[in-house]
Amino acid sequence: MSEQPILEARGLSRRFGHVTALDGADFDVRPGEVVALIGDNGAGKSTLVKALSGNLAVDSGEIRFDGKPVAIETPTVASGLGIETVYQDLALAPHLDPVANMFLGREVMRPGVLGALGFMDAKQMRVGAQEAFDLLGATVTDLNVPVGSMSGGQRQAIAIARAVHWANRVVFLDEPTAALGVRQTANVLDTIRRVRDHGVAVVFISHSMPHVIEVSDRVQVLRMGRRVATFETAQTSMEELVGAMTGVNGEAA
Template sequence: MTALLEARGLSRSFGHVRALDGADFDVESGEVVGLIGDNGAGKSTLIKVLSGNLDLDDGEIFFEGKRLELSGPRQAEEFGIEVVYQDLALAPHLNPVQNVFLGREIPRKGILGHLGFMDEKAMRRSAAASFAELGATVKSLSSAVGSMSGGQRQGIAIARAMAWANKVLILDEPTAALGVVQTKNVLESIKRVRDKGIAVVLISHSMPHVLEVCDRIQVLRLGRRVATFPGRETTVEELVGAMTGALDSREGAA
């Protein structure tokens, strides 16, 4: 089967630091792939490249079997690729609804829409439905997100990405600021997104969460993919061994 999104031999350096060193990655439609590795393994750099936020020094990206050259994150969004970064990338002075629809506002019908008026009621209903589906607790739909807790902001960012992703959803440490109930809601939502045929990439340091929802798990170490494991047939010990180099990569190859 041809991967929906595939990276081959990606390399990217920052000065003398080589963040990606011939990294490979792939994910298929309707699949959750865990992307794990120790700090500095290249995970965040890889997803920034895949989402058009960083240029490549070398390597190729393929989307639906065709070579893809991304000029920026807006183009990735046009292909249906959505990302939740660790810094969340929210506009703190805007409310949750405005953040969900930032750059994708719904114009009002008729002449008012042509004059630049937005359908605030429709956007509010849609955003509220997205938060409810995720189980995200939002203090107020009209308050600035900068005044909200880290968990609330995280829920807003995840709900926004899930609302717009139609091909690939990339989540970078999505449960880091969440409580037990919110974390469970996010993991269940990941499964629902997968069941819609959307590819999900989960970056997490929580091995139990990775094992719970991932169909496959790919391990990065020193900027390269060193192992791929089937999610239901591996253990935390095997994953940690591949991350640290204690397990020979050939033993973990799927």
């Protein structure tokens, strides 16, 4: 694991009025590994993810992709680099069906003149979406109904399938298991491993220490807007992680 990080943040800072959300935060993730990003509420996890996925401008600091400095100013830039994010609120359009959501903003067009006129290739998108869901082992029961009428687990599966389908370098998963039952959670954790095995870097944000220990290769801890610790998951314990999050052990050691 001495590889160069695929995505790296150096000294990111961002203030919202009097609140310092990020205070010189560092972060790095390498290809083909799962990094868990943990921290207490308000530690800056979501802000960091937003900054790295093009949804938030930072006041200062540098983001490097493949070793080169980049400016990820919009989600489109992030997508162009192969970075996708699954947000806590999933960011699906509830009235659209799973296929439409999967290809939203990246519609496959009909060939030739019809495509130039803006006509979409519904069949092609349907096949692509079905493949993506199958690859994930996600049983999306009906490709024709609005995702708003589906269960939380199914919606989660669709959001993750969408991100994984388009991300070929980095996937951010913000609390992907928070709303899920036992079986769906196992499914998501399986998916994370499968995506990693394809060489994609996975950043996994979670409050659930058992899930973090189960699925991650490394753990990075944020506290008060900066990275305070990095652990190899195999050589750490839940107590150590919680201690680093809350700062109790940190001060004592």
